[in-house]
Amino acid sequence: MTPDPALVSDLRAALGPDALLVSAEACAPFECDALNTQRRRPEVVALPRSAEQVMEVLRACRRHATPVVARGAGTGLSGGALPVQGGVLLVLARLNRIIEVDPARRLARVEPGVTNLEISQAAAPHGLYYAPDPSSQVACTIGGNVAENSGGVHCLKHGLTVHNLLEVRVATIDGEWLTLGSTAGEAPGLSLLPLFTGSEGMLGVAVETTVRLKPLPERVELVMAAFGDVRRCADAVGRIIAWGLVPAGLEMMDAPAIRAAEAFVRCGYPTDAAALLLCELDGLTHDVQRDLDAVQSLLLDCGATSLRVATDAAERLRMWSGRKSAFPAVGRLAPDYFCMDGTIPRRHLGDVLERIAAMSQAAGLPVANVFHAGDGNLHPLILFDAGRPGEVERAEHLGAEILELCVAVGGTVTGEHGVGVEKLGPMCTQFGPDELEAFHGVKRAFDPDGLLNPGKAVPTLARCADYGAMRVHGGKLPFSHLPRF
């Protein structure tokens, strides 16, 4: 399909030279994000250099009734930045200025193309940092973090993206500027900043974000505990929190993940353990000491077979390196893998992990678990070989079963990766038609013509009817009253 020449000419006029890609070769690198099983080559890629140019792109798209998909670094795991047919891909990578770092007010104001890690690097000389740290933080951009409400390994204590934002300047599809939130902390009117955060590019385009910076902690300690079985490890998570501790990070890995990580980065993990818990504590020296003593005795009491406290920062980083490279490490075990992202109430961790193991066995596909135990945010990695007939379908089916299990125990189908195109089906498991219609209502309020990232994040009721037909559950069809298409 060739793009509308009038649109291309409007965009070219607005953006100047070198900011518009229309040839198939030039557009090819933008055909997917990190969910690379879904690809669609965009017909037009716009690369604005300023907020004003972003606005011009949106206005042109509105004039020509053309869909527009915003994209940051393309590290998203759910296909949120997958181009749409006949649409413009709005790449924000060139808006990469750190506008200000204000240590006195503990904030940084940045353009959307600044990477997550760059913010902390710019803040470090002032003894400050930006807390959310998704594992892709070297590459992922703050614009994408806002769109996905990104998490990381320190969310339980330090919050998600939504907890660390002060103000976002948004360009709307109506061609207007909105300031959501405030550097004063509170803004009058409805709480639109949290509504916008995690909205996956469906409500507007953030062109400037002001984040809260935190003081670097005085002391950090990392404890690694090995367990002989998964359930004991899972139970330790609840015990630590119920005791009154909120660790900075509380991460768990099962045996396949431990072995894969150890083989990949040689980080000193005990390869005979059935489960591993990494518990990071941060804060003031005395408080960290108190917590460190408590956590060690709790872990032993919960049946830990070995404990190790990192002796210095270098060892701490080495111990983290296995966890942080777990996805690629597990990725070496099979030609392909799907990463699930369900979140469950922590009390169900042990049960759910056992059920997943049983499902994995029944499906004949290995599953490795490496996840944010403190948040109850699971990342089962389903290993498969797309080259073998039927295996992709089996892996998808297993993934859907796992997410349905998460919903059944009171959890959610996505804790931090977003819905994108990947989890449109599972969304139908979690929400009924009334909630989905309310989501579409929110979308209408911001984008009446549905031009921003159409077809993502919230499934249509028709799609859920089809999904329900595919996945009849215990004889109960979630959308039985809807006609089938």
Next chain:
Amino acid sequence: MDRDATATLVERVREATARRTPLRIVGGDTKRFYGRVIEGTPLRMREHTGILRHDPAELVLTARGGTPLAEIEAQLASLGQRLPFEPPHFGPDATLGGTVACGLAGPARAWTGPLRDFVLGVRVLTGDGRVLRFGGEVMKNVAGYDVARLMAGALGILGALLDVSLKVLPLPPGERTLSLEMDEAAALARLAELARGALPLSAGSWTDGRAYLRFEGSDATLDDVQERVGGEVVADSRGFWTSLREQTHPFFGGEQPLWRCTVPPLAPPLSIAGAPLIEWNGSQRWYRCAPGVTAFDAAAAVGGHAALFRHASTADEVFAPLPAPLMRLHRALKREFDPAGILNGGRMYADL
């Protein structure tokens, strides 16, 4: 007490929708003063009450909207936890629903975050009688738009809160408040400086020539802090902060209109007559103004916002005016959740 009044409430709202009868959502009616004065048939939430779940290992509490805030706080305290945003009650009958709808937070706000940060999920009754569930009882949840947090501070204009799930946190091992004599400008600089450091500050205030700083942590930490910060130990730390939170401190006495200004922490003293009471990291400042005087412009001049918090008259607008595109968006959202415009109409802005 555990009572599910969902069916009755839904019926009342549907009737009101059919007849276009304006409703005024009422929990404990402790915060009737907050927002614009409105008329309407009361939609009483008190009968919908009860704590549904609280498991300390989850750091989550779920309760019905009409549950007394005092009951929730007692339940949490019994297991060594608390609501981290320290909400004001403004009376013994305050409910969870009203607390979340008003979105107000107490002294800890600048350090732990606003109330909305702790909202994990809601079940909400919309203006056209739909019962919708958003969010849940887990810490991380990015499925669908965050409508749960949208309800925090919405003053009931989008829906009545049937159930709310909140993130809760452990009580600190101890607290200590230090008081130091200084002027307003010095206090603002000190609060901002302390907020930048790693000291476990959990509340700050300045009034009548003295700064008050609350720290939380183990005894060893608090001794350390006291050595570094200096000042005098305030004997009744809890009592002092409660008097600010509940506005029983003498500053809040009398009938003069009370203005709340939220401004960037280091904003210079505002051009408003009279000394303020400063809270948080310097970003919440209270002023007593003569009737008829507004603080909107003075707060806006330093990049903040003013709200007429308590007042005797039926003032025209009590919240800072919104820019036109933002107001249009508010109206569009109102139409989606309350198409007949029957829920708390006019409580936030005249035509909303």
